[in-house]
Structure formats: C-alpha cells, structure tokens
Amino acid sequence: MSIKLKLLLGCLCLTMVTIGLGAFALKSQRDLGVLAERIYDEALVSMSHLRSAQNTLLKQEAVYRVLARVGAASGGGALRPLLPPQPMAAILQDLQVASERAISPAGKDRTNEIRRRMILLAKAPATMPPGAMLEELRAIDTQLDVAVEIFAGDGYRFRREVRDHIDGSVSGAAIALIGAIAIALLISLLLSRAIVPPLNQAVAIARSIAGGRLDNEIRPRGVSETSKLLTALASMQESISEKLQRIRDLMAAQADSYNDRILQQHARFDAALNNMSQGLCMFDDTQRLVVFNRRFVQMFGGIQLGVEAKDVLIDPELSHVLTSQTEASYNQELPDGRMIAISHQPIERGGWVATFEDITERHHAELKLSHMATHDALTGLPNRVRFRERLESVVRKPHRARRVAILSLDLDGFKAVNDTLGHPTGDKLLQAAAKRLCESVGKDDLVARLGGDEFVIVQSASQPEVASEALARRIIDVLSRPFVIEGSEIVVGVSIGIVLPAYLHAAGPELNVDAVIKNADLALYRAKAEGRSTWRFFEREMDAELQARRAMEIDLRAALDRGELELFYQPFVDVARQRMSGFEALMRWRHPTKGFVSPAEFIPVAEECGLIHAMGAWALETACGQAAEWPEDLAVSVNLSPVQFKKPGLADDVERALVASGLAPQRLQLEVTESLLLQDSASVIATLNGFRDRGVGISMDDFGTGYSSLGYLNRFPFDKIKIDQSFVRTIEANESRAIIRAVIGLSRALDITVIGEGVETREQRDALVSEGCTEMQGYYFSKPRPANELAQVLIEFERRHEVAGGLEPDRAGRLALAAV
Structure with missing residues (x-):
C-alpha cells in the first residue's frame, strides 16, 4: 500500500471518530435544551x-374581611357583594x-379541585x-398553599432528574473523548x-552516498513511494560511481600535461611582465625583491633577486622610493631630470608591489599647458588670469x-599700425x-x-610712488624709440595710468582687484585724454566722473518709477514692395531738467547698475502692448542687452509681455548684439532656442563689426541679421x-533675412538694392518717432515714395487708433 493511501485511510478514520464525537456532543446538547424548556414550561x-x-385571591379575601367587620357592626344584616368578574376570571x-x-x-388534581x-x-x-x-376564601387559600407545596416538590424532583441526566452526559462525553484520543493515537x-x-x-x-560511501546495499521492495525512492538512490549511487571513475581517469590524463601548462603559463607571464610599459618590482614580507621586469632594469640598471628593498637602487637619493609598504602614489623627479610616477600597492599576505x-x-606637456593657461600665446607674457592672481x-x-604700484599701459597709434601694415606686423x-x-x-x-595693445605691470618697491613714476618715464622713453620690423620703421607711444593700492586701501575698506583695475x-583714460605718451596717477578728482555716473543711476531709478522713459519707433521698410514691415x-529718456538723454549715456549706466533688467521688462511689455493694437502685418522689434541674459527670468519677461498684450509671438522680434555671444554660449543658445520654439524671431544687430560674426551664424538660431551702419x-x-555682398550671399545660403541699417541717402538705398538687400532701416525713411506719430510716419512714407495703389488708410487708421 502506498504512503498516500495509508495517509488517506488514517485521515478518514480520524474523521469518522471526530464525526462520532461531534454527534454525541450534539445529542447531549439537544437533550439539555429539552430539559431546560421543560423546567421553564412545567x-x-x-x-x-x-x-x-x-x-x-388574597386581595379578594382582604375585601371580604373589611365587609365582615362592617356587617358585625351593623348587626349582620348587610348582604355581601358578588365576587368581581375580572379578578374571578384572572x-x-x-x-x-x-x-x-x-x-x-x-x-x-389539586389545581382542578381548587378551580371547581x-x-x-x-x-x-x-x-x-x-x-x-x-371563611370559604380562606379555605381555598389554604388549598392553594398545599398546591404550591406539591408543585415545589415536583420541581425539586424534576431538578434532580435533570442533574442526573447532565452527569450522565458529561460522563459519556468524557468516555467518548478518551476513546477518540485513543483511536487517534492508535492510528x-x-x-x-x-x-x-x-x-x-x-x-x-x-x-551515506552524500558522505562518499558508494557501496551501500539497497533492496527495494514493493511498489510504494519508499521503494521507488530506494530504486532512485540505487541508480544515483551507480551513476555517481561511474562518474567518479571517469573523473579519476580524466584527472590522471590531465596530470600528465599539468607541468607543460605550468611552464606555458610562466612563459606567458614573463612575456606580459617584460612587455609592460611600466617598470615593476615585487617584494615579499621580508622586504626582499622576488619579481621584477625588463622595463624596471632599463629604468634603473642591473638588479638582483633576493636583495633588500633599500639596496635595490644604487643611487642613495632614490633608496627611499622602495622602502614604503603602504599604499601610495606620487611623482618623483630623478637626478637625471626624468619624472617618474610611482605607485605602491600592499600585498594581502605581506610584501608589496611597486x-x-x-x-x-x-x-613637460602639463607644464606647457599650465604655462599656456596663464601666459599670452603671442608675447609669452603672463595673461589676465596670472595678473589677477598676482593682484x-x-x-x-x-x-x-x-609696497606695490599697478601701471596700466596702452600703446598709442597701434590701431593705425594694424590698419595700414596688417595684423602680422602688429603682432611683431x-x-x-x-x-x-x-x-x-x-x-x-x-x-x-x-x-x-593693453599691458599691465605690477611693480614692487619700497617707495612705490617714486619708483612707479620713474618706471613710467623709462617705459615712455623706451617705447617711443622707433621699432624696426621687416624693414619698416614704426613709431608708437604709450599712455600709462598708475594706481597705488596702498592709497586705495587707506581711502576705505572696499579694496578689491576690480576696484584696482x-x-x-x-x-589711463585721463592720460590719453591729456595728450597721450604720458602718465597719470589715479586721484580722487577722477571720481567725479564716477560720481556723475552714480547721479545718473539715481536719476535713472527715479525715471523708471516716475514713468519718464518712453519708446520711440523707427520703421523697417521692405523696399521691394515699398511697404513698412514693422x-x-x-528707448528714450525725457529728463525733467536735462531734456532728452542719449541712450548711449544712460544704457551703459543701466547695464552696470542692474537697472537694465527692469527697463528691459518695461520695454517688452510696452512695445508688445502698443504693437498689439497695430495692423497684424506690422512686427515690432525690441533690443535686448547682453546683461539681461546673465540673470534668470528673461524668458519669463518675454512670456509675460506676450500674454499680457495678446500679441502673436510671430510679430515680436528680439535683437541681440555680438557681445552677447561672447558669454556662456550654451546658456545663451538655450535661451534663444526657447524664444524660437515660442515663435519669437531673433535678430543679430551690428553684424560684421566683430571678429567672429560669420562663425556665429551656424551656432545661434538667428532669423535676421542687420548689416552694421558703418x-x-x-x-x-x-x-x-x-563685405555687404558676402553677408547677403551667406545669409541667403543659410535662409536668414538681411536688413541694412543706417540708410540715410537714396544712393545708399539703391546700392543696397543692387546687392540684393530688400529690407532697410534708417533716417532716409524716418527718424525714430513716438507711438502717437506712427500713423503720420506711415502716411508720409506712402506719399513720399508714391506707393503703388495709393495710401492705405486702413493701416494708418489702425496706427492712429492705437496711439489714442
């Protein structure tokens, strides 16, 4: 019989016992319930x-007791009342x-008799x-007492019967439980x-098999699971015996070729070790040399195995490099000028590898790179980085x-040399x-x-004021002598500005590198302004100009708050269609006392003091708000300062202006200058691409005035470039x-629109048209005008240039309404 069937029969027997025990308990509970009902009911x-x-009855008896006393008092002649029907019925x-x-x-029987x-x-x-x-009621009451005693005796006898029944049930349950336990244990x-x-x-x-004994006697009997298990163990024992024998045979075969493989492995190890680009040596836990390679011998000469670490290198100045057992990496310059990178790695069981x-x-290359990073490639002099570190x-x-004086130098006439003789001569x-x-x-x-052509000197002297003046005289004298370069005699001068850091430090605590420079x-600017080829010390009086700039900064802050800034507009003209395109x-500043202040004066101040961010945001919001009322074919262009890109939030300013005004992004153009592109190009490109993704156009202003403008066209997302008015x-x-022809041709190849700015004469306009430039801007078409005069600007343009088809009152009317 299988184990499964045995377990099934055992479980079945236990189940039957459990059912019998439960049935007995259920019957006992049912009998007890019946007895409980009888106790209550009977x-x-x-x-x-x-x-x-x-x-x-006792209540009626009390009534007749009172009546009996009343009757006795009245001579016994009173009639009794009949018993009330309700108590009698109850x-x-x-x-x-x-x-x-x-x-x-x-x-x-007793109860029935009382009832009769x-x-x-x-x-x-x-x-x-x-x-x-x-008397009759009292007799019946007595019979009721007797009946109560009979009923009480019957209840006592019935209680005793119930108790005997319960005792019998408990005894039977105990016997059944003991029997069930005995049967379960037996099963x-x-x-x-x-x-x-x-x-x-x-x-x-x-x-036994797991312990390695494979001669166990296994005799399976029957067809049960254990028999099958023993049969499987017998097969496994036999299979393992066969495999062990094959393994022994294989190991015997491998042992024959083991020595050859060891020799081959040693040969490979030696080949790898001796073909390393690094020298290597290994020491055991007694600090004796046990392994070295050919490169190590080439670097340090003859070596012998077994020598102590301190005796491996002949040069006593190098003996210390092999005595360290701790992990370390460092560079060591050898007496012959070689630079060696040394690394020590400890071995787990003692010793180390070097x-x-x-x-x-x-x-040498790193030294050269370091020198290049801090020195000017053309002259070999320290550059701005090295100068700032020193300062x-x-x-x-x-x-x-x-004990220091700073001399700022600028060559006089150098630009003329570059322009006339070329940059190679200027470099020399x-x-x-x-x-x-x-x-x-x-x-x-x-x-x-x-x-x-800007140089600077950091001079050290015990009396820097006297020494710096003497040095300035000497430099002016030396540099004013003619230079002979490629057969040409060149004469230049030099202007020098001198500042004494000690003087600045005494004047206040805000001494820093930027202040000194x-x-x-x-x-230096004062020296140039006073005739060049001379020197000037920095004096407090020179702060007057700075104070004037600060005063302008204060006025500019107030102007922003008081609304003194306003926008003038200069049109873009599509000369091919004789039509204004935008x-x-x-920005203009109408000062309350000075009148109009030139943007060339207040924009640099705003950029320097940080006001340009608020002014730029105002210009964006104002321009977009006014342009939203213009005809939909007119775009508006707003200039952005490079400083605005240095502070996060420019994209938010543009988005805020567009949302507040409802102006379509395609009608807004943002103009940037090449100086912006000299900043962090990655962040600038990301910002400009964000504008492009929004649908805003990007224009490059003053194109062609820098050294790398053409290179920027492929790197930055420009929609339009403006040819500089120069x-x-x-x-x-x-x-x-x-230059204009090249810019226009390149722009066409890159699918970039070109606009010529600064057009002041008809001849300039015609020349640009002949070169293929179709969009222009300049005084020839209109000066910058306030927003309320743009309708008049449009009318004057159309009359002056005899626009085909006559005037466009709809556009002019829209501009007039926008001004209102």
Missing part, C-alpha cells in the same frame, strides 16, 4: 400562575394554566353572609510504523599693498614692445598682456561693398 410557568392566582385563568403545566398528576371550588363560590347566592364568604502509531522506518532507511542511504612609469613627456595676493595683504610690434617692457622692469615685477583704467522700439555709410568703398 415548573417555573405553573408555579408562577399558581402564585398569581393566590395573590389575586384566578380561573391562572388555575387553568397551572393545571395544564402541572408536572405531576397530584398537582394537576372557585367556580362554585362564584355562583354562591347573594344572601350568603360576608363572614361565610371570607498515528500505525501510520508512523508503516511510513517512518522505510523513510529513515532511505535517508540513511542518501546520507610600479614606475616614465611621465617626463607628459609632465589678488597683493590686495588681500595690506602690508604687501603698501607687440612682441617687440613686450620685450622692451620686460627689459625695463625689475626682477620682482610682473609684466602682463591683457589683450590687444578700474581705477588704473581711469588714470518698427524697432528704441558698412552702409561707406558702401561706396570696395571693401564695404564686398
């Missing part, structure tokens, strides 16, 4: 009704229920005296004896600032001037080139016309 209810009848009803629920025949007497008493004649009636024992021994045998055999790499060339070290320490002139400057200063002085530049918004004004010159 004992308690009958007793309750019997007592109820007796209580009612007593009879209670006696009827008590009789029906009586437990014993004696109780039933009550019926007869109810029918007694009215002439019956109250005393006789009272469990039988199952255990039938199942466990064969399984234990199989487990013992499996453990590697050596010759990084001489890389080290910062000075201004941070007042005691050093007292700068190199020669740098050489003369270096020969004129002391060994502790720093000469740096900031860019173009700014003041040196102020002194207007450029130009080229338009000189369009008659071949160079300007060639």
